[in-house]
Each structure stands twice: as C-alpha cells, then as structure tokens.
Amino acid sequence: MTVETQPTSSGGSPWPNRLILAVYFVCFSVGSLAHIAQAVMFGFFANDPANPVPMGFIYVNELFTFLNPLTIVLLIFKRRAGIISALAVVALVFALNLALMAWMWTAQHKLHIVWLYLNGTMGLFMLFTAKRLWRAAPPEKALPPATTPSTT
Numbered sequence: 001m002t003v004e005t006q007p008t009s010s011g012g013s014p015w016p017n018r019l020i021l022a023v024y025f026v027c028f029s030v031g032s033l034a035h036i037a038q039a040v041m042f043g044f045f046a047n048d049p050a051n052p053v054p055m056g057f058i059y060v061n062e063l064f065t066f067l068n069p070l071t072i073v074l075l076i077f078k079r080r081a082g083i084i085s086a087l088a089v090v091a092l093v094f095a096l097n098l099a100l101m102a103w104m105w106t107a108q109h110k111l112h113i114v115w116l117y118l119n120g121t122m123g124l125f126m127l128f129t130a131k132r133l134w135r136a137a138p139p140e141k142a143l144p145p146a147t148t149p150s151t152t
Contacts, residue, residue: 017136020129024075024086027122032068039065054103060096064089079137083130090123 038046044065045058067089075082097115104112 014136017133020133021075023125025072028068028072028075028086028089031064032072035062035065035068053100057096057100057103060092064093067092078140080134080140083133083137086126087130090119090126093119094123 039062044062045055047053047055047058067085071082071085071089073082074085093115097112097119101112101115104110
C-alpha cells in the first residue's frame with residue numbers, strides 16, 4: 001500500500017489541481033469582495049475628486065464587480081469556460097493597470113506600481129497553471145442531436 005494518490009486519466013493527481021483551484025477561488029473572491037465593497041461604499045462609477053482619473057478607467061474597473069463573481073461561478077460549474085474567463089479577466093486587469101500606469105506617469109508624474117505585486121503574482125500563477133487545469137477539466141458534454149418535428 002502506498003500513500004500516493006492514483007493519477008487521474010487526464011491531469012495527474014487531483015490534489016495539485018484542487019490546490020490550484022483553491023488559489024483561483026481565493027484570488028477571485030478577494031477581488032469580488034474588494035470591488036463589491038467599493039461599489040457599496042462609494043457607488044458605481046465613483047471618482048475621487050482629489051485624485052481624478054479618466055472615466056474610461058473607472059468604467060473598466062467597475063466591470064470587475066461582475067466579472068470576478070462570474071469567473072468563480074464558471075470555475076465551479078463550467079471549468080473550461082471558467083479557466084478562459086480567469087485568463088481573460090487577468091489580461092484585462094493587466095491592460096487596465098498598464099494603461100493607468102502610463103496615464104499616471106504622463107499626467108501626474110506618479111509611478112503606479114502597487115498593482116504589480118498582487119495582480120502580477122496572480123497573473124503569472126494563472127498563466128503557468130491554466131494548461132494543467134484545462135487538461136484535468138472534465139470534457140464538456142456535447143449537445144444532443146437536433147430533432148426535427150414530425151409531420152404527423
């Protein structure tokens with residue numbers, strides 16, 4: 001008798017995949033709570049009058065209030081769609097923050113790098129683990145064949 005878990009048919013031991021998914025859930029849960037708390041405290045599309053940023057950044061930032069919980073739901077019920085959503089959300093976070101960093105540098109001469117530590121680490125982790133989760137995800141069931149109504 002060994003203490004090793006049996007490998008699954010498509011992704012090796014299930015435990016690393018479960019731990020990876022737990023990290024995904026924690027990251028998107030923290031993001032969800034942060035964006036929902038911000039919307040509850042300040043309202044949607046709130047802009048700090050002392051330090052305003054262009055509304056385009058605010059609009060994209062508000063999308064995460066809905067995209068983060070959606071990604072969690074997809075990871076639970078439709079694993080492969082959730083993996084795609086997770087990578088897309090992280091890519092959008094990177095695009096938003098790089099654009100915001102460039103805008104802050106040119107408009108306010110500030111270097112906005114706080115996002116790099118958390119989102120950068122999360123993004124790299126997801127980039128390196130998505131392929132493993134994809135291979136271990138259960139295949140999507142095919143749609144049943146379309147039936148034609150009978151003429152009788």
